[in-house]
Amino acid sequence: MSFPEKLKEICKRCGEACKKAWQAVCSFFKGLWEKLAAKFKKNKDGTEEKSHYLSGKEVRAIAKENNRIMRRLEQRKKRKAPESEFVTEMKDPQNILEIEDLHSYFFTDQGVVKAVNGVSFEVPQGSTVGVVGESGCGKSVTSLSVMQLLQGPQGQIYSGSIRFKSLDFKRGADGKPIPIYVRDEKGEIVYDDARDKKGNIRLDKDGHPIKEPRQQRDEYGTKQYEMEEKVFDIAQMPIKEMYRLRGRQIAMIFQEPMTSLNPVFTIGNQLDEVTLLHFPGSSKEDAKKRSIEMLNLVGIAMPERVYKSYPHELSGGMRQRVMISMALAGDPRLIIADEPTTALDVTIQAQILDLLRDLKKRINGSILLITHDLGIIAEMADYVVVMYAGRIIEQGTASEIFHNPMHPYTIGLQKSKPTMDSDSDTLFNIPGNVPNPINMPDYCYFRERCTRCTERCHGEYPRMVQVSPTHKVACHLYDQEGADEKE
Ligand SMILES: Nc1ncnc2c1ncn2[C@@H]1O[C@H](COP(=O)(O)OP(=O)(O)OP(=O)(O)O)[C@@H](O)[C@H]1O
Ligand code: SF4
């Protein structure tokens, strides 16, 4: 007796119900077969392909292990720690930011997404460093790690160092910033009559005016304090300590100006907050004056009107300018611009880039510019970092990367740039896809897409090779030492 007939006999119901039962059994066995086949599928070279299928038991085991790691990392972020635990030294005092062997992961139920997997690069003071790479290669995750803004508890800085040279308030024994007072020719502190909020002179018990020392102010009228340089390891900093750096020392221009501004507050509210938060002793009038100056600085016509507007009342270009003015309001030493022009049309793009260039000169700051647009990098960057699948595959000066690209991926990126003098009707593209970030291979991540793959590429992941004092590439083709060792 065949299986359906047996089933009919067991079921003892009408033929229709049996047909449905038979279909359910068939689809169950078909699914099981597909899962088994996927598990033991072989690659072209005969090696076993890693399966994406996870059983319920495996998912539960992954979630349990992830929870354990995430809890430990969250506790480390929320701990109270003395400054000595996260104050460090720069390897090169010329740098403002040094990222060393950074690993930033997302702990998902499918496994660990190694979004940034051992990234090391520096941002020299006063320079622009461009980070390029295709979508999903880990550019934004790198920049969010610098701000400790990864979406927790899943997103975590797992290991590595992010050293940042900050210029922080020098604090007295009471923990308060030390003000800088105006002095006369004899070096004596200048005193003024103290005034209340309404501007009236304050009097003491005997009716004499109260005197207070006159504090120095900058060109925007913001009160000045003594400052000192300190190097912090951001990867080790408790999250509360990050408020000292975010906005004030490191500012970020986010990828989406529309979603980064709060729709329920006016531009003025949001800009004033930066001054009130980061400059102790600033009054609301000081903050408003500074905000309008900042809007002026980024080339917004009628800054008073924009100050009172809500984000939805502005165009995309204006919103991006507001974002830039907000980033500048804290006088940052480092600006991270994550695709600052992606949402803008070409003419506004050019204006925003000019603006960034002018501002960098003005504040003598450094810029970490993230984009997938090579044209922007060529125009703006002094140094370029090329990322692929969470790792740096090439880095060097802008001239080295544009005139002498070495990694097959960088060469492919250059070729895929549209040019006016090309005869071809179609644009060059790099065939294939980035490997699954959960199951990264242990050989070169670019191997499946590379046209120059050699025997050595089937071995371990290529190490970073120094090809000039400023140029490094991670590819076996340039690793003579490794080749000699093998021979
Ligand atoms: N919240 C998250 N949970 C899980 N994975 C994430 C999360 N955010 C980012 N990732 C993963 O991290 C990797 C890097 O993402 P990232 O946003 O840094 O890419 P990107 O280089 O900035 O790309 P784009 O140019 O599109 O902005 C991607 O594989 C992405 O899927
Ligand atoms: S290491 Fe091999 S596979 Fe990887 S980019 Fe270089 S040549 Fe291509």
Ligand SMILES: [Mg+2]
């Ligand atoms: Mg991004």
